Amino acid sequence: MEFSKRLQQLPPQFFAALASKVAQAVAEGRDIINLGQGNPDQPTPPHIIEALQQAATDPQTHKYSPFRGVQELRQAAADFYKREYGVEIDPDTEIAILGGTKIGLVELPLAILNPGDYMLLPDPGYPDYLSGVALADVKFDTMPLVVENAFLPDYDALSDEVKERAKLMYINYPNNPTGGVADETFFEKTVAFAKEHHIAVAHDFAYGALGFDGVKPVSFLQVEGAKDVGIELYTLSKSYNMAGWRVGFAVGNAKMIEAINTIQDHLFCSLFPAVQHAAAEALNAEQHCVEALCATYESRRNVLIEEARRIGWDVEAPKGSFFAWLPVPEGFTSQQFTDLLLDKADVAVASGNGFGEYGEGYVRVGLLVSEERMKEAIVRVEKLGLFTTLMK
Numbered sequence: 374m375e376f377s378k379r380l381q382q383l384p385p386q387f388f389a390a391l392a393s394k395v396a397q398a399v400a401e402g403r404d405i406i407n408l409g410q411g412n413p414d415q416p417t418p419p420h421i422i423e424a425l426q427q428a429a430t431d432p433q434t435h436k437y438s439p440f441r442g443v444q445e446l447r448q449a450a451a452d453f454y455k456r457e458y459g460v461e462i463d464p465d466t467e468i469a470i471l472g473g474t475k476i477g478l479v480e481l482p483l484a485i486l487n488p489g490d491y492m493l494l495p496d497p498g499y500p501d502y503l504s505g506v507a508l509a510d511v512k513f514d515t516m517p518l519v520v521e522n523a524f525l526p527d528y529d530a531l532s533d534e535v536k537e538r539a540k541l542m543y544i545n546y547p548n549n550p551t552g553g554v555a556d557e558t559f560f561e562k563t564v565a566f567a568k569e570h571h572i573a574v575a576h577d578f579a580y581g582a583l584g585f586d587g588v589k590p591v592s593f594l595q596v597e598g599a600k601d602v603g604i605e606l607y608t609l610s611k612s613y614n615m616a617g618w619r620v621g622f623a624v625g626n627a628k629m630i631e632a633i634n635t636i637q638d639h640l641f642c643s644l645f646p647a648v649q650h651a652a653a654e655a656l657n658a659e660q661h662c663v664e665a666l667c668a669t670y671e672s673r674r675n676v677l678i679e680e681a682r683r684i685g686w687d688v689e690a691p692k693g694s695f696f697a698w699l700p701v702p703e704g705f706t707s708q709q710f711t712d713l714l715l716d717k718a719d720v721a722v723a724s725g726n727g728f729g730e731y732g733e734g735y736v737r738v739g740l741l742v743s744e745e746r747m748k749e750a751i752v753r754v755e756k757l758g759l760f761t762t763l764m765k
């Protein structure tokens with residue numbers, strides 16, 4: 374049997390190889406400290422689980438959901454944006470409920486581009502953006518994210534050809550994998566750039582709840598004109614440790630939202646209504662659990678960065694997300710260093726080149742283990758003797 378070209382052009386899952394290597398090492402009985410993944414390690418807060426339990430006993434939730442999600446969740450998402458960001462959202466026309474934002478990000482090119490159209494993607498960036506590229510049979514150019522520019526794209530550095538042919542662009546702050554954050558000035562520049570070149574914008578706000586050092590991440594929709602050009606995707610996976618529940622939403626430009634909703638009318642029957650009720654509870658309730666979670670990640674970050682610097686590893690502290698983006702020592706590629714850490718130190722990290730060409734020279738470390746394990750990971754790295762202990 375021969376299957377579709379679209380299927381064949383789907384990119385290989387770069388990190389599947391790492392996951393299977395880690396699984397094999399664990400099966401051999403090795404104590405691997407896995408800092409390679411992006412899976413929240415804490416449980417979902419109890420009030421959200423209780424809301425699910427209660428909703429699941431209501432037979433009304435056993436029926437098909439309305440195609441575009443239950444009204445309670447649409448309203449909760451609108452209220453959340455008003456409360457958290459001062460942004461007005463029409464719950465009927467400016468929200469698409471998503472079975473996780475990955476789905477929205479993958480279906481958006483399919484919904485608004487034609488085969489052969491171009492989109493702009495960050496490099497390094499979240500690998501699943503490329504799944505949307507392949508499924509929609511579109512092409513892409515990249516916007517390098519480099520440390521000298523605080524991991525923000527430099528729109529002025531893009532060629533005229535690239536600017537003119539782009540129809541859709543993805544940006545993502547707090548950023549996976551670099552931990553960079555954006556401010557309002559950057560989003561204002563983005564709106565102006567998008568308007569000048571007629572580019573639709575999707576801001577992936579997956580780590581919107583996770584800003585460090587007292588700085589709350591800014592929503593793209595907070596800046597004037599953002600809704601004219603784009604949408605923002607918000608997930609409950611990270612803010613509430615609900616990655617397995619598969620729930621998120623897109624908000625913003627009504628035309629783009631309608632396009633997503635139309636595609637979804639044909640692909641899904643929305644989500645299990647009980648999950649939607651619980652998601653509404655998560656968004657409506659006091660956000661203490663989110664503040665506590667963010668504080669946990671910040672403490673882990675501090676331990677990681679302090680420990681890394683102690684052994685002489687010259688690293689920058691991430692400003693948001695739950696990742697740290699660490700430079701590899703001289704003489705190694707990202708992959709060689711990743712392999713060395715796993716083989717010789719039983720520490721798994723994600724090799725930076727898996728996120729794009731500009732990821733080379735870095736590894737991504739997830740802040741998803743306890744402070745003790747984080748410390749232990751660096752002690753294991755120290756024993757490899759790769760870093761000069763300048764700061765001891």
Ligand SMILES: Cc1ncc(COP(=O)(O)O)c(C=O)c1O
Nearest residue numbers: 473474475499549579608610621
């Ligand atoms: C940058 C980024 N965007 C989107 C997602 C997808 O999140 P979800 O599909 O769970 O909403 C992730 C998950 O790791 C991510 O890192």
